Amino acid sequence: MDPILIILGVLVLLALIFVWIYNGLVTLRNRVKNAWAQIDVQLKRRYNLIPNLVETVKGYAKHEKTVFEEVTKARSAAINASGVENQAQAENMLSGALKSLFAVVENYPDLKASQNFMMLQEELAGTENKIAYARQFYNDSVMGYNIRIQKIPYNIIAGMFGFGKEELFEVDIAAERKAPKVEF
Amino acid sequence: MSYTLFLIFFFISFALASIISEYFGGGYLGTAAILLFALIWMLFSYYLGDRAILAINHAKEVRKVDYPHLFNSVEGLSIAAGIPKPKIYVIDDPAPNAFATGRDPKHASIAVTTGLLQEMKRLELEGVLAHEISHIKNYDIRYMLLVMVMIGLIGILSSMLVRMFFYGRGGRRSRSGGYLILLGIIFAIIAPIIAQLVRLAISRKREYMADASAALLTRYPQGLADALKKIARSEIPMTSANQDSAPVYIANPFRSKKDFFSNLFSTHPPIMSRIKALEAM
Numbered sequence: 063m064d065p066i067l068i069i070l071g072v073l074v075l076l077a078l079i080f081v082w083i084y085n086g087l088v089t090l091r092n093r094v095k096n097a098w099a100q101i102d103v104q105l106k107r108r109y110n111l112i113p114n115l116v117e118t119v120k121g122y123a124k125h126e127k128t129v130f131e132e133v134t135k136a137r138s139a140a141i142n143a144s145g146v147e148n149q150a151q152a153e154n155m156l157s158g159a160l161k162s163l164f165a166v167v168e169n170y171p172d173l174k175a176s177q178n179f180m181m182l183q184e185e186l187a188g189t190e191n192k193i194a195y196a197r198q199f200y201n202d203s204v205m206g207y208n209i210r211i212q213k214i215p216y217n218i219i220a221g222m223f224g225f226g227k228e229e230l231f232e233v234d235i236a237a238e239r240k241a242p243k244v245e246f
Numbered sequence: 247m248s249y250t251l252f253l254i255f256f257f258i259s260f261a262l263a264s265i266i267s268e269y270f271g272g273g274y275l276g277t278a279a280i281l282l283f284a285l286i287w288m289l290f291s292y293y294l295g296d297r298a299i300l301a302i303n304h305a306k307e308v309r310k311v312d313y314p315h316l317f318n319s320v321e322g323l324s325i326a327a328g329i330p331k332p333k334i335y336v337i338d339d340p341a342p343n344a345f346a347t348g349r350d351p352k353h354a355s356i357a358v359t360t361g362l363l364q365e366m367k368r369l370e371l372e373g374v375l376a377h378e379i380s381h382i383k384n385y386d387i388r389y390m391l392l393v394m395v396m397i398g399l400i401g402i403l404s405s406m407l408v409r410m411f412f413y414g415r416g417g418r419r420s421r422s423g424g425y426l427i428l429l430g431i432i433f434a435i436i437a438p439i440i441a442q443l444v445r446l447a448i449s450r451k452r453e454y455m456a457d458a459s460a461a462l463l464t465r466y467p468q469g470l471a472d473a474l475k476k477i478a479r480s481e482i483p484m485t486s487a488n489q490d491s492a493p494v495y496i497a498n499p500f501r502s503k504k505d506f507f508s509n510l511f512s513t514h515p516p517i518m519s520r521i522k523a524l525e526a527m
Contacts, residue, residue, distance in 0.1 A: 093328075100325055181314070188318025195326035198465070203328075 122173035305335035373470030380459035404434035
């Protein structure tokens with residue numbers, strides 16, 4: 063057989079392998095981006111629920127000003143945070159603040175029994191759950207991506223086209239345990 | 247493994263179609279015509295199958311305002327699995343049970359009984375829902391739908407054959423000899439049984455897989471284990487369930503005796519070994 067044909071064949075094969083690897087990396091990186099967007103959606107939902115919650119609690123517990131201020135401050139800090147690590151920290155602060163808000167509610171049985179509050183509580187608990195699940199999906203995606211770009215031969219192409227490592231969304235476990243836990 | 251199953255199904259329906267065609271003296275053209283009709287019938291069943299399954303099990307689509315807790319749990323688990331939120335149905339039945347159906351994650355539905363919603367605590371309900379979400383994510387729902395369609399087809403073809411033998415005018419029987427029809431009859435009786443048995447063995451494996459993926463989604467296998475314990479202990483029989491679609495449920499809605507034959511013909515592994523596997527995780 064003509065050696066030129068063989069060389070040509072090998073080159074075509076290499077090009078195909080290259081395309082396949084590159085496309086795989088793009089898919090994984092987009093999955094990470096999409097997973098982050100999922101977290102973002104849920105975090106925004108939580109930000110939107112908080113003013114309602116604060117207003118409802120205020121109706122019954124006007125005197126607990128410090129708690130309201132703390133929650134409001136933590137909320138705006140979380141909204142303005144950028145970057146995976148800062149965001150994670152701000153979210154931990156917010157969860158802590160919400161926890162003290164729910165502790166205050168314990169002293170107001172009327173509030174606890176009100177339909178409006180119970181609905182908000184279910185919504186908030188559901189959203190907190192979704193944040194946790196979205197974070198889990200994000201971390202799983204990041205893990206898969208990070209492992210892939212470090213493996214041979216993916217690392218060569220990843221290095222050539224700037225596929226960098228992504229950060230995990232880590233939560234301080236102690237703060238996680240303190241997050242308002244709502245049981246029915 | 248699944249491909250083997252589909253091949254076996256194809257072979258059985260091909261054989262049934264040829265025997266029917268031979269009976270009428272239709273030859274290869276007759277076989278092709280029967281298989282063409284079978285294909286059209288299968289396409290219809292495949293695309294309308296999930297709606298039919300939901301309807302015969304008396305499942306009704308519900309709104310978020312009526313079941314906020316159920317919706318939040320399903321939405322959360324869909325996010326964790328990375329699939330779109332399935333449609334949510336409720337079956338008015340006191341027996342705790344649930345199933346998922348559909349063609350793919352974009353066309354999927356989850357149905358739960360009111361009994362399940364009443365008896366399960368939050369973590370247990372999430373365990374059950376995670377099991378169903380795993381069936382959707384692993385494309386088990388598509389597999390189940392295809393298998394049901396194919397078993398349905400084999401059922402139709404074999405009963406046609408049996409009817410022809412009992413009520414037929416004779417056709418080519420006198421010329422080609424009774425042995426062909428005798429063979430056909432034996433085959434018509436055995437075929438559905440073979441089809442069922444092959445399906446069951448694979449379906450049980452998929453149940454274990456879904457349990458394991460559910461544990462991965464919730465990161466809390468005990469939740470599903472507790473839910474399965476409650477379901478196993480429940481004495482209430484399910485009245486809304488339909489016999490033909492029983493395999494789609496998380497646990498067999500018709501409680502069976504525990505002997506060798508009910509194990510052989512069961513789509514689900516024994517619930518106790520599922521609990522054991524979950525608790526060992």
